[in-house]
Amino acid sequence: MSTSTRTTTRYSVRSFEPADRETFLSLYDTVFGHDRSTEWFRWKFRENPYADHVPILVASIDGDPVGYRAFFAQEMRIDGTVRTAFQPCDTMVHPDHRGRGLFSRMNERAIERYTAGEPSFFFNFPNENSKPGNLSAGWREIGTVPAYYRPQNPVSALEDRIGVAPTSGDGLDRRAADSGPATAVTNTLRDAITTSHRAGDRLLVESDSDLAVEYYETPPADTLATIYRRSIPGAIHTNRTAEFYRWRFDNPAHSYPTYVARRDGDPIAALVVSSGDEYARIVDALPRTIGSEPEALNRLLVSALDDCADRSYVEAFGETLPAPLRFRFYPDTRLPLSALIKPTSRTLLARNLGEEIDLESSSIASWTFSRLDLDTT
Template identity: 25%
Template sequence: MADLEIHPLQRQDEADVVELMRLALYGRDFPDLPGYWRWKHYDNPFGESFGLVARAGDQIVAVRAFMNWHLCGGGRLLRVGRAVDMAVHPEWRRRGVFERMTLALLEPMTAEGLVLTFNTPNAMSLAGYLKMGWAHPGRLPLRVKIRRPLRTTVRVGRTLLTRVIGGGVSQGGGGQALQGNVDNSRVLRLLRDPAVVELVQRAREAQLVAISPRSTAFRLRTALGQEYLEWHYGKNRWYPYAATYEAQGPAAALVIGRLRQRAGLVELLLTEVVTCPGRRGRALVARAAARLARETRADYLVTSALGGTPGALRGYIPVGRRGVDVTVRLLESTLTVDPSTWAGWAAGIGDFELF
């Protein structure tokens, strides 16, 4: 690779990088890829992404990008990286470019205080991450609640049911063509409701309280915040979301879900659940999820089996590790939470949605 020069990713590289992404990763039909790139790497409220480009002469032949991300765990706010985009021109594949650029980004991320990086590799890249020393918690464990058993069974048959439900959760559009003009303005308006803003603030404060390691809230999940929720769900033009809010006295719950069509069925992925500790909060989560399922006419619901609201999962059936594959690389050795196994996580589906 003597002719390959690696440089930090710059905004002026965008046009060439997007063209490479179309060629090597996303394909020509991905809607508004320049807008998607900017939303993901520049508009992210956690900060602009870390990135490198590789040039052969005047041509960009590879790009590697890690999103800035924040997790809460062990009563701490943790700056982490999220490996998302890696594209290599076909003529430069199988020359070690993936490994070289990935490892090269770890040094500046560590220098800026990031404590770990995680990602959701596909079947092709998983072996590469394991070779570089990433830990492998495995596929995200899921739970499912079937609302219309007869319709669901008739549509897909019993033998195919577990293949359809939850299969490939968060892996892109789930077989649907993505759009670049999805209107999530209703979700955005709900997120800006003063009562919801207050709930999000209280839930964020609860995340940062130093508590017992035996508590679910001690484990890792994305740091809640108003800007993050608005960016992820309200300003996302590529995936359709629905949301609802329930309150009773001081207790409240916000539930956000993503809709997909799978085998002729409407699947509702519960991507975000926001509440405060307590039985009333858990009961309101269950009520809000049921309401959202009715409003969206979902045939079944899918949620993470790691979530921090176990009392709200009554009626949900474990279907095993059928979510996205996750790998992790520690950049700091002083964490009080172990991210290398699912025992260290309390993450929901939204924490690992494919970006």
């Protein structure tokens, strides 16, 4: 037996145990560069209403965890029926133990454990590192879903040229004096761009609309579920119940400002947003049949964009906006962004786990996604 074979056989793959949580969180920080809390872990895995266990497999050597293959459980609506699906997520192997086949071994164990039971299928948008391993384990490529980006402020490029660099504080490293010409130019240009955006956006919606727009710091789960039920799409998507919304937006790592449009007092559309220091992200849009309430969704979008005017860009994923180009959202799958941005984690893969349904032969047109359908927002 070769040395590499002997080394490989020292590894084992097992189910998650409570004592693994701290190592999981530590490795998450090492691999992904994000510090996640025990509250986040509890929300994502232990309090998930669609799994009766923590759906994580652990690769270990001599009893010490060195790799994890986790799954994000959710209900999916398919042809009017509801099925449980697992979305692989947070897959990681310690840098010292890569290249030993651990990803493949955890995949094999997952397929063995979950075939012919719950869940009905796997689906995910793997990155370029894990995509080959998924394909070799039976996942099938369905198609690519675009992400849309709206550049909001090109001033950062100018700042680099005139000696005012971004920082993690107030956004500027004052290499030029606050009262100097460089700062004056960038501030004036930034204000002009923001004003232009706002004026242009407002021209795209009807000012005399009978719609009333409401703002919520916390998403109103029952209202969102009501809007969803008004027009449920036939394409495959996450089943949006009030229970789902309450759990999904309880993620302690993010906040989700929500905009609701009402007509004659009835909620007819909603937009959910999250944001970071530099960007804002459209998380969900309702109704999921986007074209059924375009005026209302456009009104909500303008309200959200107005509140996010200080962000460098705004992102939307999949079927979220009725007319993305109209509001200067450009897909990363077409020019001009396709020449500048290489889409990552945009290709949908699926794998059947039984004979109940066959999603491996589906087309991308059979699915409809917003950012909410992904394992993280």
